[in-house]
Amino acid sequence: MARRGAQLLIGLLLVFAVVLPFYSATLQTIPNGADHYYMIDVGETQVVLNVWGTLHATGYPLYVMTGSLLTAFFRALGADAAAAPGLVSLLWGLAALALIYALGVHLTRRPLAAASATALYGLTRSVWVHNSVAEIYTFGLFLAALLLLIALWRGPLRGRVYWLAFVGGIAIGHHRAAATLILALVYAAWPALLRTMRRRGRLRTLALCLLIGLAGLLPYAYLPLRAGAPWVYGEPGTLGGLWDQFIGAEAARFIGAPPSLAANFAMLANVLLTDLTLPGLLTGLSGLLLALRDRRLRRPALTLLLVGLGAYLFHLFLYSDTLSALILHITLSAAFGWLFLADLALRRAAGRWRLPAAAALTGAALLLGTALVSANLPFIRALTTDPTGLETIALVKRTPPGSALMIAWGTRHFAAGFARDVQRALPGVVLVDHKADFRALAARGPLVTPDFTFYAFPVDWWAERLGGPVYLRAAAPGLVQIALEPRTTAQPLRAPASVVARRLTCAPDGVTLALDWAAPQPPAEDLSVFVHLLDDDGALLAQADQSAPVYGWRPLTTWGAGEVVRDIYLLPPAVRAGTVRYGLYRTLPDGQFENVFEDGLPLRCED
Numbered sequence: 001m002a003r004r005g006a007q008l009l010i011g012l013l014l015v016f017a018v019v020l021p022f023y024s025a026t027l028q029t030i031p032n033g034a035d036h037y038y039m040i041d042v043g044e045t046q047v048v049l050n051v052w053g054t055l056h057a058t059g060y061p062l063y064v065m066t067g068s069l070l071t072a073f074f075r076a077l078g079a080d081a082a083a084a085p086g087l088v089s090l091l092w093g094l095a096a097l098a099l100i101y102a103l104g105v106h107l108t109r110r111p112l113a114a115a116s117a118t119a120l121y122g123l124t125r126s127v128w129v130h131n132s133v134a135e136i137y138t139f140g141l142f143l144a145a146l147l148l149l150i151a152l153w154r155g156p157l158r159g160r161v162y163w164l165a166f167v168g169g170i171a172i173g174h175h176r177a178a179a180t181l182i183l184a185l186v187y188a189a190w191p192a193l194l195r196t197m198r199r200r201g202r203l204r205t206l207a208l209c210l211l212i213g214l215a216g217l218l219p220y221a222y223l224p225l226r227a228g229a230p231w232v233y234g235e236p237g238t239l240g241g242l243w244d245q246f247i248g249a250e251a252a253r254f255i256g257a258p259p260s261l262a263a264n265f266a267m268l269a270n271v272l273l274t275d276l277t278l279p280g281l282l283t284g285l286s287g288l289l290l291a292l293r294d295r296r297l298r299r300p301a302l303t304l305l306l307v308g309l310g311a312y313l314f315h316l317f318l319y320s321d322t323l324s325a326l327i328l329h330i331t332l333s334a335a336f337g338w339l340f341l342a343d344l345a346l347r348r349a350a351g352r353w354r355l356p357a358a359a360a361l362t363g364a365a366l367l368l369g370t371a372l373v374s375a376n377l378p379f380i381r382a383l384t385t386d387p388t389g390l391e392t393i394a395l396v397k398r399t400p401p402g403s404a405l406m407i408a409w410g411t412r413h414f415a416a417g418f419a420r421d422v423q424r425a426l427p428g429v430v431l432v433d434h435k436a437d438f439r440a441l442a443a444r445g446p447l448v449t450p451d452f453t454f455y456a457f458p459v460d461w462w463a464e465r466l467g468g469p470v471y472l473r474a475a476a477p478g479l480v481q482i483a484l485e486p487r488t489t490a491q492p493l494r495a496p497a498s499v500v501a502r503r504l505t506c507a508p509d510g511v512t513l514a515l516d517w518a519a520p521q522p523p524a525e526d527l528s529v530f531v532h533l534l535d536d537d538g539a540l541l542a543q544a545d546q547s548a549p550v551y552g553w554r555p556l557t558t559w560g561a562g563e564v565v566r567d568i569y570l571l572p573p574a575v576r577a578g579t580v581r582y583g584l585y586r587t588l589p590d591g592q593f594e595n596v597f598e599d600g601l602p603l604r605c606e607d
Helices: 002-026 042-051 061-076 084-108 111-122 125-130 137-152 160-174 176-188 190-200 202-225 239-247 249-254 261-276 278-291 298-318 324-348 351-384 388-396 411-422 438-444 459-466
Strands: 404-406 430-432 447-450 471-476 479-483 498-507 510-518 528-535 540-543 565-571 577-587 593-602
Touching (some): 002 084, 002 111, 002 125, 002 351, 042 061, 042 411, 061 084, 061 137, 061 160, 084 111, 084 137, 084 324, 111 125, 111 324, 111 351, 125 137, 125 261, 125 324, 125 351, 137 160, 137 176, 137 298, 137 324, 160 176, 160 202, 176 324, 190 202, 202 239, 239 249, 261 278, 261 298, 261 324, 278 298, 278 351, 298 324, 324 351, 388 411, 411 430, 438 459, 498 593, 510 577, 528 593
Parallel strands (some): 404 430, 404 447, 471 565
Antiparallel strands (some): 447 479, 471 479, 498 510, 528 540, 528 577, 577 593
8 A cells, every 4th residue: 555655656757757847947926928728818817817916807706715825835935926826827737747646546446657647748839838827727727637537436435426516616616627527527437326316205315416506606705795895806895796797797798699609610720739639639539439339447537538528519609709718628638548558559469479568658748848838938938928917016116196097908908907006016097998087087186008908099089089179299208198288388489380399308218319390381281200319429328219208109290289289209228329319301202301300308317
């Protein structure tokens, strides 16, 4: 018994020894900025777990409660606020792999083969990425693995049916995708269910299972209790808002027949082939099908086939986006197919063929593992080191106090939320998304947004929501103020434009040039702006040219007579810099540039 226990422990340590170095290399330690579908909610999760907030529908309350507690624990041990939520995912992911390994050993009595299949599964893309970022899916995988372990455990297991109802209720309460496991679990536990119904009665058993399962919904009480947290999604403090969270009303657009079955099939095929590779997918399916012919493996093989088939068919016919919760169920089935194929091959390789069979299986595992690492390591590292989140935080920290800052809902909004709620770096700034009441906000103070906002939300969009013309002017480097009234000057002006005020400011991140443009009449021609940083000899060190003032969004022909248009440019720090040269220019038909106005300032920075 002690020897067997040592073998089991060695196998589990082997799994962790294989996957942990790769997970460590890709663990996200910065606020998220990537907008790949794997990452779209990661930034929100980083904020929520640090402030005991609430997540987007369906709320995932049990995950948020346990994750918030674990995040606080990891931070107490010295983990960074951005990294701690990722460690929560890693912890649940490792626990899930441990259960998968335990089930594999229990079904095949082959610790090394089970460890190999589990480690390979851990290196598939959807598993690997969710062990590296703050997301809900490793917790769901842990619950799915626990359900399979309970259902497929050979021999007597006291209260098996009720344990399945309890854990199943928690799993469905966490993520509704767990409902696709029901058929597989009922099949796996059917003998135990029949015995329980004969002993306790059919209706009593089913009613008790239902009541036990409903206990998995009790964590939803967390949402209204935390309705006043720094980061709250929706309105969980109201009955209607709580119901919308519970049913995931906003995700309803993804559920139902897809617009194109062929496109959905292609999308699923692409994801599965990326996760498993074509040989991995085919061998996994083959292993499950061949195991159906083996009396010892028939029930677990059919159970795992139902797990993968249920998730696949729901995703193909009733879901029109990529849902990792279902993908993980499909790839888990394939991983057990690898294990069953290895078990069958080793059992049928007798005598002198046993060693060659083991060598062939080892070589195949190494080839698949190498292929997975080669494809996934650079991809996942690029996601988890994407600097957009840090760049967004650096940008929003320039927001003038007292402003309302609009960043559309998404990864950049979450990064700004991290700056506000976790780093406490935006005092006096109200962060809103694109659904806010902009008229009320503009009446209370400056309304500011990043310059890139106007690609998705142009000036006309703002004018419609604010009920009249809007006037754009720079508020800080990279930030634009949307004003309802123009600023004007009575100073004498010259055509096409004059600079009525200018200021150079030095900061650690560079040199800021602020210009106030104005024109006596609306200019008849749009001109571009040049801003050059020169050394004492007049050589160009850096430039911040724009196609038009205010980051390209205020062409000269949109100016009013006497309107003051604030323009701000950020130049990098340069030791040898002596002068900042700026002006207006036009582009000639032959591609040459012609300066229309130019001026300069010596680089003597003001405090």
